[in-house]
Structures are given as C-alpha cells and as structure tokens.
Amino acid sequence: MITFELTEEQRELKALAHKFAEHEMIPRAREYDLNATFPHDVCAKAFEAGLMNFQVPQEFGGPGLTTLDSCIIFEELNYGCAGIAGAIGANELATLPLLIAGNTEQKRSYLGALTAKPTFAAFAITEPGAGSDVAAMSTSYRRDGDFYVLNGVKHFISNGSQAQWYVAFATADRQRRHKGVSAFVFPADLPGISRRRMHGKLGQRAGDTAEVTFEEVRVPASGLLGEEGEGFKYAMITFDHSRPSIGSIATGISQRALDESLKYAKQRSAFGQPIANFQAIQFMLADMAIEIEAMRLLTYKAAWLVDQGQARSPLSAYAKAFAADACMKITTNAVQIFGGYGYMDEYPVQKLMRDAKLLQIYEGTSQIQRVVIARDLLKL
Ligand SMILES: Cc1cc2nc3c(=O)[nH]c(=O)nc-3n(C[C@H](O)[C@H](O)[C@H](O)COP(=O)(O)OP(=O)(O)OC[C@H]3O[C@@H](n4cnc5c(N)ncnc54)[C@H](O)[C@@H]3O)c2cc1C
Incomplete structure (x- = not known):
C-alpha cells in the first residue's frame, strides 16, 4: 500500500530541523559564506540537538535513523544553509562504508568517536587525476607486515582538514583498475598525513573542502575495510x-x-x-x-x-x-x-x-x- 504521510516521529524530526535552520543557520549563513568560515559552533549545536550522525546505529551511540529520516532532516538543514549543512552532514558519507563493510570493532571505535563529542570524519576517494573515473586512482597501498602503507593525494575532500578519521581508497595495482582498489579506515593523525583547506569555491563556502596527502602512511592491518580488492x-x-x-x-x-x-x-x-x-x-x-x-x-x-x-x-x-x-x-x-x-x-x-x-x-x-x-x- 502507498502512503504519503510522514510518521509522527518524522514530523517531529522535520520540525526540529526546520527550527534549527531558522534559528541557528539562516541568521549566520551570509557571514559564514562571505568569510568562508567553518561553522564549528553551529555543528556543535547541531550535535547537541541530535542533528548529526543520523545513521549511526544506537549500539554505537547514534540515533540509528533510516535513509528516509535522514533525507527529511537534510532537506530542512539545507533550507537554512547548504554550506553549513554540508559541514554537519559530511560525516554521513564517511559513516556509510563502515555500515556497509566495517566489522564491529571498527564501528565501535570510529562511529563511537563521532557520537561521543562533535567531531568530523571524511570520505576520500577523489584525486587530482581521477574523479568520475574512480578506478583510475593512483593512490597506492602495499602490505608491509602488520601494516598497509599508503601513498598518494586525495583532493576536494569534504571536511578533509577537520576530520578525526578517514575512509580512504587506494589501489594495489593501478593496471587492475577497480579490481585493485581497497578501502581503509584510520585516524587522521597518523604520521605521513598532511592536509590543507582548499579555497576559492563558488558556493557552499562555509563547508571545508581539502586536499589530503598520504606519504608512507602506515595503516594498521586492522584498518582494512571488508575484503581486500572490494573497495x-x-x-x-x-x-x-x-x-x-x-x-x-x-x-x-x-x-x-x-x-x-x-x-x-x-x-x-x-x-x-x-x-x-x-x-x-x-x-x-x-x-x-x-x-x-x-x-x-x-x-x-x-x-x-x-x-x-x-x-x-x-x-x-x-x-x-x-x-x-x-x-x-x-x-x-x-x-x-x-x-x-x-x-x-x-x-x-x-x-x-x-x-x-x-x-x-x-x-x-x-x-x-x-x-x-x-x-x-x-x-x-
Ligand atoms: C565542494 C566539493 C566537495 C567534494 N567532496 C568530496 C568528498 O567528500 N570526497 C570525495 O572523494 N570527493 C569529493 N568531491 C569530488 C567530486 O565527487 C568530483 O569532483 C566529481 O566526482 C567529479 O570528478 P572531477 O572533478 O574529477 O571531474 P571529471 O571526472 O574530470 O569530469 C569532468 C567533466 O567530464 C564529464 N565526464 C567524465 N566522465 C564522463 C563520462 N564517462 N561520460 C560523460 N561525461 C563524463 C563530467 O560529467 C564533467 O562534466 C567533491 C567535490 C567538490 C567540488
């Protein structure tokens, strides 16, 4: 049967997010856009209001909302300001690969960190030489004992200069295209990681867009997401x-x-x-x-x-x-x-x-x- 009614809980979520957009986002949006200021304070308030990390399951401290619930919230936050909403919402993209392929320990550690206090995570796949053609990526990895060693540059990464951890994609052999790609999750403060905010965006300027460089970054083997070659x-x-x-x-x-x-x-x-x-x-x-x-x-x-x-x-x-x-x-x-x-x-x-x-x-x-x-x- 088809119904076009939102549930009572969804109506409440929508009203909460709309009120947040009106009171916390719209009054600040112009200034944050003109100055390209990252909205730490608004993100912290969104976190307190339960408007971040929607899809993190309850067992890892999140509200465990559905994709539809998240869309209802996103619509209202973006009514307020897409730049600020992007900063609030980028965690969702980093969360998904963990929900899709992560093991319990990875979820507990990384998703738990997101729900403990207002922090950020980033999903890093795009490179200067590989955007739409994801399988052409050149960020490489090799196995070295209990570690995977990553080298390469990711760019245009949302919240990339703010993230506490990354989900990043790298290839064991570029010639193998999509079959060579694996996914990794690891803390952003590992030695060999450098990052810089990119400037000069047309819009969504409050959001952070960054270049992230991996130079001989030793990711513990426990950071492999799912199966090797399935990234x-x-x-x-x-x-x-x-x-x-x-x-x-x-x-x-x-x-x-x-x-x-x-x-x-x-x-x-x-x-x-x-x-x-x-x-x-x-x-x-x-x-x-x-x-x-x-x-x-x-x-x-x-x-x-x-x-x-x-x-x-x-x-x-x-x-x-x-x-x-x-x-x-x-x-x-x-x-x-x-x-x-x-x-x-x-x-x-x-x-x-x-x-x-x-x-x-x-x-x-x-x-x-x-x-x-x-x-x-x-x-x-
Ligand atoms: C503000 C911002 C935030 C972003 N956030 C993230 C992020 O968090 N994480 C991340 O990994 N990436 C992120 N990206 C990267 C984004 O996903 C890529 O920019 C996008 O996928 C396009 O890749 P590209 O820029 O390399 O363009 P290209 O792939 O070089 O495309 C150039 C043009 O060619 C067209 N084209 C390419 N291939 C084809 C084809 N087969 N058929 C028809 N047309 C084609 C494209 O449509 C486009 O018009 C972000 C980008 C921006 C600008």
Whole structure:
C-alpha cells in the first residue's frame, strides 16, 4: 500500500530541523559564506540537538535513523544553509562504508568517536587525476607486515582538514583498475598525513573542502575495510545509499528559493503593480513548485528503496540527477525573479544559486548519473 504521510516521529524530526535552520543557520549563513568560515559552533549545536550522525546505529551511540529520516532532516538543514549543512552532514558519507563493510570493532571505535563529542570524519576517494573515473586512482597501498602503507593525494575532500578519521581508497595495482582498489579506515593523525583547506569555491563556502596527502602512511592491518580488492564495490554501494541525500539537499535549497521568490514577487513593484501579477513571474513560480514536489517524491522513493534493502536500484541516480538539475534551474530562476537585486549578495538567492551548482558535480556528476541510468536501461 502507498502512503504519503510522514510518521509522527518524522514530523517531529522535520520540525526540529526546520527550527534549527531558522534559528541557528539562516541568521549566520551570509557571514559564514562571505568569510568562508567553518561553522564549528553551529555543528556543535547541531550535535547537541541530535542533528548529526543520523545513521549511526544506537549500539554505537547514534540515533540509528533510516535513509528516509535522514533525507527529511537534510532537506530542512539545507533550507537554512547548504554550506553549513554540508559541514554537519559530511560525516554521513564517511559513516556509510563502515555500515556497509566495517566489522564491529571498527564501528565501535570510529562511529563511537563521532557520537561521543562533535567531531568530523571524511570520505576520500577523489584525486587530482581521477574523479568520475574512480578506478583510475593512483593512490597506492602495499602490505608491509602488520601494516598497509599508503601513498598518494586525495583532493576536494569534504571536511578533509577537520576530520578525526578517514575512509580512504587506494589501489594495489593501478593496471587492475577497480579490481585493485581497497578501502581503509584510520585516524587522521597518523604520521605521513598532511592536509590543507582548499579555497576559492563558488558556493557552499562555509563547508571545508581539502586536499589530503598520504606519504608512507602506515595503516594498521586492522584498518582494512571488508575484503581486500572490494573497495571499488563498497564505494559504489556507498553512493547508491548517499545519492537520495543529494536529492534532499536539492529539495531544501529549492524550497528556500521558492519561498524567497514568493515573498519578493509580492513586495516588488514594476509598472505600478507587484511583479507577482505578471504571468511570466507566476509561471516561473508554478514551475518551481511542480519541480520541488516531483524531486521530493522521487527522493523519498529512492530513500525508501534504500531502506527496503534495494540500494542498487537506479532510483538513487534518478533522484540525484533530477533534483540537482531542477535545483539549478529553480535557483537560477529565483535570481531572475529578483532581477538586479538577485545578482547581488544582499539577498539570499544569489547564494542559493551558487550553492546549487555543486549538486550537479559531487557524488557523481549529472552526466555520470545518466551513464548509470542508461547502463541499467540497456542492461549493459
Ligand atoms: C565542494 C566539493 C566537495 C567534494 N567532496 C568530496 C568528498 O567528500 N570526497 C570525495 O572523494 N570527493 C569529493 N568531491 C569530488 C567530486 O565527487 C568530483 O569532483 C566529481 O566526482 C567529479 O570528478 P572531477 O572533478 O574529477 O571531474 P571529471 O571526472 O574530470 O569530469 C569532468 C567533466 O567530464 C564529464 N565526464 C567524465 N566522465 C564522463 C563520462 N564517462 N561520460 C560523460 N561525461 C563524463 C563530467 O560529467 C564533467 O562534466 C567533491 C567535490 C567538490 C567540488
């Protein structure tokens, strides 16, 4: 049977996250964006409010929420500020490989650290020479007694300069492409690890994006996640689980763009009347509302499928591709509705448009989502 009702617990979570966005994020978002300040204080408050590490199981100190619950929270936090929400939410991406392939000791140690106090973790797969083509990675590992020794550079890593631990991917033999890749979890303070925050982002500037370098880093053998040579598979399953979240980020940003546009269209006058009277403006608002409802439903369905154990469904890619592209269009039209003011940073829509762009790029670009979808359709 199909039901479109949220449970009482989900409605409460949504209200809590929305209130947090209104009180703790929106008032600070512009300043944090302009100064590219990492929002330590807001993250600490989110942690206290139970709005971090949603999917960590209760036995490791987390709330053990479902993917759908997480999406409901993410939508509201991203209504507030996608940059700050990114800082709060990046732990989820690092958590997933542990839930997928970690053993009990790894979960207890690393997930337990996240829930004990406000700390960060990062998922490091992208490299300067290998983004969409993950299997082309050159970060290498070799076995040396009770250790794996890692060498290489990861970049564009969310919370990479803040993380207390990493899930990182490396290859035993680059020629073997995806078959050579393994996943490791290890503390960020091991000798040989250096990191630096990367600057000059278009949007989501409050979030941390970093380059992380591994130079003869000796990871204890207990840091291998799952089976050797299965790292590529774990990364792909991680993305299947995480892509609905990008749909929810897009929904939050888009809903904010619509709400700001509605307010402005009613108060701004041209030719002696509110611009909301012009059909050209009304149609943009109507299209926004249609697309937001569609992306929310697609995101919920993709998240629900993940929660039913059907994460390999292409719906996660549908949700990410559709929501990211629609969000870009919606936020661009929000700037249009604001006219010249929309182009300036005095109003929030310019930031929404800049923040939206990342959704078409990370965790698989909009093109890569279509590659995934087409492969499924064509059974390739
Ligand atoms: C702010 C930010 C945060 C990020 N956070 C993380 C993180 O936490 N962890 C992490 O590991 N990575 C992270 N990333 C990296 C992100 O996932 C990659 O940037 C993304 O996967 C694209 O890789 P690329 O930048 O190397 O682009 P490329 O792979 O070089 O792609 C360039 C262009 O070619 C297109 N293209 C490539 N291959 C194909 C194909 N087969 N068919 C059609 N078109 C194709 C792409 O769609 C794109 O338009 C982040 C990136 C940014 C900008």
